[in-house]
Amino acid sequence: MDPFRRLPVELMFQILEDMDDYVGVESLISVSRPARAAFHMDSYAIVDAIITSNPITTQPDVKRLVHNIVILHTPAVTEEDEASQRFKWQQIGSRVLHIAAQIQRLACACLAKLRREFASAVGLEPLHAQRANEPFSWIEEYRMYWALWHLRSFSDYTKYVGKHRSSLYDSGDPPPKLIQDVDIDPTSHGVHVFLKEIIWTAAVTLEDLKTCPMTRSPGVLKPEHRNTLSWDMDTDVPFFRSFELPRSVETQYSIWSPPPIPTASVMTSHWRLRPKHCKDPSPQTNLFRSLRFQVSRRGPNRRGMDDILRYRRCGVLLWDKWRMFSTGLHPNNFRERVPTPDGGFIDQDPKDPLGPSCVDKWLEVGDAKQWLA
Numbered sequence: 001m002d003p004f005r006r007l008p009v010e011l012m013f014q015i016l017e018d019m020d021d022y023v024g025v026e027s028l029i030s031v032s033r034p035a036r037a038a039f040h041m042d043s044y045a046i047v048d049a050i051i052t053s054n055p056i057t058t059q060p061d062v063k064r065l066v067h068n069i070v071i072l073h074t075p076a077v078t079e080e081d082e083a084s085q086r087f088k089w090q091q092i093g094s095r096v097l098h099i100a101a102q103i104q105r106l107a108c109a110c111l112a113k114l115r116r117e118f119a120s121a122v123g124l125e126p127l128h129a130q131r132a133n134e135p136f137s138w139i140e141e142y143r144m145y146w147a148l149w150h151l152r153s154f155s156d157y158t159k160y161v162g163k164h165r166s167s168l169y170d171s172g173d174p175p176p177k178l179i180q181d182v183d184i185d186p187t188s189h190g191v192h193v194f195l196k197e198i199i200w201t202a203a204v205t206l207e208d209l210k211t212c213p214m215t216r217s218p219g220v221l222k223p224e225h226r227n228t229l230s231w232d233m234d235t236d237v238p239f240f241r242s243f244e245l246p247r248s249v250e251t252q253y254s255i256w257s258p259p260p261i262p263t264a265s266v267m268t269s270h271w272r273l274r275p276k277h278c279k280d281p282s283p284q285t286n287l288f289r290s291l292r293f294q295v296s297r298r299g300p301n302r303r304g305m306d307d308i309l310r311y312r313r314c315g316v317l318l319w320d321k322w323r324m325f326s327t328g329l330h331p332n333n334f335r336e337r338v339p340t341p342d343g344g345f346i347d348q349d350p351k352d353p354l355g356p357s358c359v360d361k362w363l364e365v366g367d368a369k370q371w372l373a
Contacts, residue, residue, distance in 0.1 A: 002031075002032050002033065002034060004032050004034040004035055005033070005034055007034060009034065009037055009038050009041065010038075012034050012035055012037075012038035013038040013039075013041055013042070013046070015035075015038075016028070016029075016035065016038055016039055016046045017045070017046050017049040017050075018049075018053070019050060019053075020050055020053040020054040020055070020257065021050075021054075021104075021257045022050060022054070022097060022100040022101040022103075022104050023101045023104050023105060023255050024257070025039075025046070025050065025097060025101075026097055026098065026101040039093075040090060042089075042090075042093075043089070043090045043092075043093025043094050043097070044089040044090070044092050044093035044096075045093075046093065046097075047093045047096050047097050047100070050097075050100075051063065051066055051100075054258065055138065055258045055259065055260055055261050056141065056142055056145045056146075056258045057100070057145075059142065059146075059275060059278060061146060061278060061279070062142075062145060062146055062149050065146075065149040065150060065152075065153040066096070066100070066149065068153040068156075068157065069096060069099055069149075069152065069153055069156060070092060070096055072153075072156045072157060072160050073092060073095045073096065073099075073156070074088070074092055075088055075091050075092070099152065102243055102244075103145065103148045103149060103152060103243075104145075104255065104257075105245065105250060105253075105255055106148055106206065106209075106211075106243060106245065107141065107144045107145050107148055108253055108254060108255050108256060109209055109245060109249070109250065109252075109253040110144055110148070110202055110205040110206065110209065111136055111140070111141065111144050111315075112253050112254070113205055113208065113209065113253075114201070114205055114313070114314065114315035114318065115132065115133060115136070115315070117313050117314050117315070118132050118314045118315055118316070118319070118327075118365075119132035119133045121314045121364070121365045122327045122328065122329070122361075122364075122365060124364070125328070128326075128327040128328055131323065131326035131327050132323065132327050134323065134326075135259075136259070137259070137262075137273055137320045137322070137323070137341070138258065138259045138260070138261060138262050138273060139262075139272065139273045139274070139277060139278070139320050140318060140319055140320050140323070141258045141259065142258075142275075142278055143198050143282070143318050144198075144202060144318065145258070146198070146278070147198050147199045147201065147202035147203075148202055148206075150191065150199055150237065151199060151202060151203060151206070151237065151238065151240060151243075152240075152243060154237045154239065155239050155240045155241070155243075158239050159241075191237065192279075192281070194281035194285050195279075195281055196237065197281075197285070197308075197312075197317050198281075198282075198317060198318050199237055199238070200238070200312060201312045201315055201317060201318050203238040203240075204309065204312045204313060205312075205313070205315075206240065206243070208313065209245060209249055210245070210246050210249055211240065211242060211243060211244065211245055261274075261275060262274055265339075266338075266339055267338075267339040267340065267341060270334075270338045270339070271320060271321045271322045271340075271341060272320065272321050273320060273322075273341075281317075282317055282318065282319065282320070282321070282324075283321045283324070283330065284316065284317060284319070284321070284324050284329065284330055285317055287330065287331075288305070288311070288316070288317065288362070291305065291358070291359055291362050292305040292306070294359060295359065295363070305362065305363070305366055307366065310365075310366045311365065311366050314365055316329065316365060322340065322341050328357070328358075328361045329358070329361055329362060329365065331349075331358050332346065332348070332349035334346060334347075334348050334349075335348060336348060
């Protein structure tokens with residue numbers, strides 16, 4: 001029996017608008033006739049409300065990427081009558097809900113897989129393995145969602161341009177307003193070179209989860225791009241023809257909603273957990289560059305930290321500062337006593353923050369100690 005069958009459709013509509021979980025809404029309208037009827041009253045208004053209330057898609061950079069998706073999936077409707085326009089927006093609402101729910105499923109699967117690989121890599125010490133398996137912070141989830149929305153936005157844009165290439169460019173006319181409205185830089189894709197590495201982390205994880213293999217458009221992705229840092233080579237944002245997870249893989253991972261946006265405090269500011277840090281590379285990005293240079297000076301025949309693929313598969317440049325510190329991969333370079341996310345405090349450590357133990361820990365995670373023996 002459907003528990004919503006006695007609710008007025010207007011109340012059901014309000015319930016859907018107040019939800020901020022894309023998978024939850026998609027699942028509900030698939031099994032409940034009253035929910036489905038309420039959704040189709042004005043599907044785009046409901047989806048737009050979810051975009052605004054969801055802790056991830058409400059952020060400006062992600063909202064911009066969602067806006068690109070809306071534009072690219074707007075069906076061509078020549079009739080201007082009210083019925084045709086209503087049908088168009090119903091189609092858009094349903095399509096965007098499906099894409100957002102798909103990205104939520106992918107984010108959960110990618111994060112869970114990366115955490116499992118990370119815990120395995122640092123798990124020689126029980127406390128480090130325990131810390132590696134802690135729940136995800138908001139900033140970690142944001143980085144993964146941001147990367148997946150970027151991949152989806154760029155891939156959909158590339159497919160659209162490829163499909164309409166002759167009509168877009170061969171005529172000599174300027175691109176149609178639809179393409180002009182899409183906020184994508186087709187050359188650099190508007191992504192800082194250090195942040196692009198987070199997109200590559202998500203892309204490698206998607207490929208490991210057996211989604212459609214990443215390619216480059218046009219042509220095929222160069223093999224060395226998978227093993228090269230995005231700031232060492234001007235690598236493209238990878239292109240995916242499909243974002244569907246095999247059912248056998250999807251059922252292996254739980255689905256959850258993103259955590260609420262963290263409030264401002266000394267703790268969240270110090271560990272860089274707040275929305276104002278969304279546009280910054282993770283703190284360990286510069287640390288990785290420094291350690292990589294330090295290791296490279298040990299000898300020309302020692303590979304060290306050059307192979308980024310293993311580090312991508314552990315998510316080391318995606319995790320927050322606290323996860324990296326509590327697993328021994330970020331030094332204590334604090335100038336004062338600082339509060340920690342687990343309710344404790346950490347005092348300043350006078351030792352060399354980039355000492356041998358920190359370097360060795362990174363080499364262990366990258367399976368690189370064998371090359372330095």
